[in-house]
Amino acid sequence: MARAGLTTERLARAGAELADEAGFDQVTVSALARRFDVKVASLYSHLRNSHDLKTRIALLALEELADRAADALAGRAGKDALTALANVYRDYAREHPGRYAAAQLRLDPETAVASAGVRHAQMTRAILRGYDLTEPDQTHAVRLLGSVFHGYVTLEMGGGFSHSAPDTQETWSRTMDALDALLRNWPAS
Amino acid sequence: MARAGLTTERLARAGAELADEAGFDQVTVSALARRFDVKVASLYSHLRNSHDLKTRIALLALEELADRAADALAGRAGKDALTALANVYRDYAREHPGRYAAAQLRLDPETAVASAGVRHAQMTRAILRGYDLTEPDQTHAVRLLGSVFHGYVTLEMGGGFSHSAPDTQETWSRTMDALDALLRNWPAS
DNA sequence: TTATTTGCCTAAAGGTATTAGGCAAATGTA
DNA sequence: TACATTTGCCTAATACCTTTAGGCAAATAA
Structure with a gap:
């Protein structure tokens, strides 16, 4: 039989699309197999398990989000930068609700430090250069901004x-x- | 055979305990049946389905949380009230992570308006009486406070x-x- | 005491996750 | 080109979880 050309990469990408269309909780190994018109067991050569799939989608989303944020911040400072970054999160969540939900997945520590999550924290901190905060206060502010962005977007999307x-x-x-x-x-x- | 004395109420309560112990995503009709040493099908006389169970746990958590909030706000105003309310959410999430996760469940509109979620909004607005905000700004502030509370707690709990x-x-x-x-x-x- | 309701059970069907082992297609090697 | 090896997808099987249908006995009402 002809091969379907599955790849861990392609599976994660298709999983992200599926998440946006049907919701992140509908992302399942079975659903993904159907999407590629392939038997379920076949995916296990490319994915360790269901959680592995979800993690890959989360990492993909975090990357995309960080890339957008970097773009948005280029050449901006102060309130302009603040608004631009905040809009990145909000717009991304609206355009890709499933991916955004995936980005909220709790990652194990090793995976987390290797993820684009680190870039997010750095970019938020970069915004604060336009304001006058002491070093420890910067950390507090980074956390506060993260809370507002995430909290607002989540509540708004959740109705x-x-x-x-x-x-x-x-x-x-x-x-x-x-x-x-x-x-x-x-x-x- | 002797009856187990199941009740929708007891099931929801046990489900909440299960959520706190094992995580809200581990709350399943099967697990609950095991907990009562009863066959799975038996629960379907008391619960419509799995989603119904989760909704009931969510409503229970929202009630508990609102009760705690009302307690905390009694006799307080201004920053004192603000801090007290914020602490209610944070402490509840720490003590009952599964219930807190349940409270985040997206409810359908009819269920939502009948839930204690309404009281939460009212109490947040009550805090603002200690500050001097115009009517529309109060709504903006309620939303901002909700975002911060929810966002902060979620991020902190999520590591x-x-x-x-x-x-x-x-x-x-x-x-x-x-x-x-x-x-x-x-x-x- | 009998009739009715109600609660839990057995049985069964369908979906998802995951592992083991097989055959054929793709790829590397002589 | 011929052969060997790797690799990709498949079949088969096990184990949960969900949900519905129908039955029998315990609780409750008449």
Whole structure:
């Protein structure tokens, strides 16, 4: 029989597409096999197991996201950079909900340090160069920004804001104003 | 044969315990049946299906969380109230990781409006009475606070902060300072 | 005490994950 | 070109988990 040309790479990529179309929790070895019109067992030559597949999708998403962030930050500083980075996360989550969910997967420590997650932290810290924070405060601020970006995007995508009145775009924009004001006026310990 | 005394209520409660012990993703109808030493099919007289079980655990967690929040807010105002509410979420997530994960489950609209999620929004808004914000800004602030609380807790629990140096307790405390400063000094549109 | 409801059981079908072992296609070697 | 080896996908089998249908006995109502 002719071969399907499976590759770990192609499987991860197809898994990411599947995640965006059907949801990350619908990403299954079986579904992926169907997509390639191949028997399930065949995938196990390329993937260790189901978790391995999910991890690869997560790493792929983290890379894409970091690449977009790097692009967006180029040539920007201060509030401009802050907004650009925040928009990268929000837009990515909207365009690729499944991939974004995958990026939230908890990675084991070794995998995590080798992932693009490190770049994300660095880029967030880079934004703070436009503001005047002491070294330890920079770390606190990085964590706070990460919390807001992730928290906001998650809640908005999950419909957490959908009931109340003012549209979320307005809130998003005011959130950017608020974060900028906060960073310019960071309270001393 | 003697009856086990199953109840939708008891199942949800046991499911919550199971979630905390093994993780919310390990909550399964089969595992729950084992816990009651009963056959799997027996649970289907009390639960519509697996998703129903998860939803009930989510609702239970949202209630517990709202009760704790109400307790914590009683008699407090301003930054004191802000910190108390934030701590409720963080502490609950640490004590009951499975329940907290359950509370993040996306509920369908009808279920959501009937849930304690509404109380959460109200309590967050109550905190803002200690600050001087216009009506639309209150909504923006509620959303921002929700984002920070949820985002921070999720990232911290997920190990997202574990690599870097300053301990997370310090960041948490500085985050409270920052939010208080922000609310006292909310930027005008 | 009898009738009815209700709770848990057996049986069965279908889906996902994973491993073991086989055959044929692709690739390397003489 | 012929042969040997690797590699890729397949069949087969096991083990869960989910869900529905139908049965019998315990609890409850009449």
